[in-house]
Amino acid sequence: MLVRLHVLRGMLAGDVARSLPELQACPGNPRSTGALRLSSRDATREVLGTERLCLRRFTHADADFVLRLLNERTFIDNIGDRGVRTQDDARRYLEAGPFASYATYGFGLWLIESKLDGAPIGMCGFLQRDTLPNVDIGYALLPEFAGLGLAREAAMATLAYGKQMYELKKILAIVSPSNARSIRLLERLDFVYDRMMQLTPDAPEVCLYAHIA
Numbered sequence: 001m002l003v004r005l006h007v008l009r010g011m012l013a014g015d016v017a018r019s020l021p022e023l024q025a026c027p028g029n030p031r032s033t034g035a036l037r038l039s040s041r042d043a044t045r046e047v048l049g050t051e052r053l054c055l056r057r058f059t060h061a062d063a064d065f066v067l068r069l070l071n072e073r074t075f076i077d078n079i080g081d082r083g084v085r086t087q088d089d090a091r092r093y094l095e096a097g098p099f100a101s102y103a104t105y106g107f108g109l110w111l112i113e114s115k116l117d118g119a120p121i122g123m124c125g126f127l128q129r130d131t132l133p134n135v136d137i138g139y140a141l142l143p144e145f146a147g148l149g150l151a152r153e154a155a156m157a158t159l160a161y162g163k164q165m166y167e168l169k170k171i172l173a174i175v176s177p178s179n180a181r182s183i184r185l186l187e188r189l190d191f192v193y194d195r196m197m198q199l200t201p202d203a204p205e206v207c208l209y210a211h212i213a
Contacts (some may be wrong), residue, residue: 005190028183050157053111058098063090065120112154121145124154131199136172163213173209
């Protein structure tokens with residue numbers, strides 16, 4: 001799946017459009033608030049911050065974390081096996097995925113760090129796929145950080161950023177039909193089920209959801 005997608009305070013479904021999260025500065029980057037400006041010089045800076053999290057661009061130094069995240073059983077079962085088995089594989093994944101997306105679109109998947117200790121805990125951001133007509137949002141967390149509201153916190157901030165920075169009017173999400181937790185999250189974020197689909201002819205069917213600003 002890569003379900004793409006802060007709630008700083010408990011928001012109910014239906015409140016998303018009128019209650020965008022308060023984006024906050026990350027340590028060392030006071031420019032990560034306000035108009036959410038991000039220039040090409042900010043390649044290693046935080047993109048945005050929430051009450052508990054910083055989201056920033058990946059760098060090659062994150063290869064060890066990527067190697068672990070992509071080999072977690074929850075990632076493989078719910079998102080897929082990316083074939084990343086070594087640090088070199090992880091660097092190639094970063095170059096072909098997030099780095100290429102930053103260069104082409106200005107956005108991509110971003111590293112999620114805890115403000116508490118700076119530890120990396122997951123990733124969240126936007127993807128532009130050839131097989132989908134609109135940007136889709138996705139996230140993945142290390143299993144020990146699941147169930148703490150962090151995926152929703154990161155997702156809400158990402159949605160707000162997409163609307164403010166890129167004026168995205170429609171954002172998609174794809175999710176495995178067996179991933180009930182992520183489906184509940186999408187519905188709480190006001191994503192609406194559209195249809196079942198395959199990203200490629202030989203890929204398993206996934207649920208397509210849409211969020212319209």
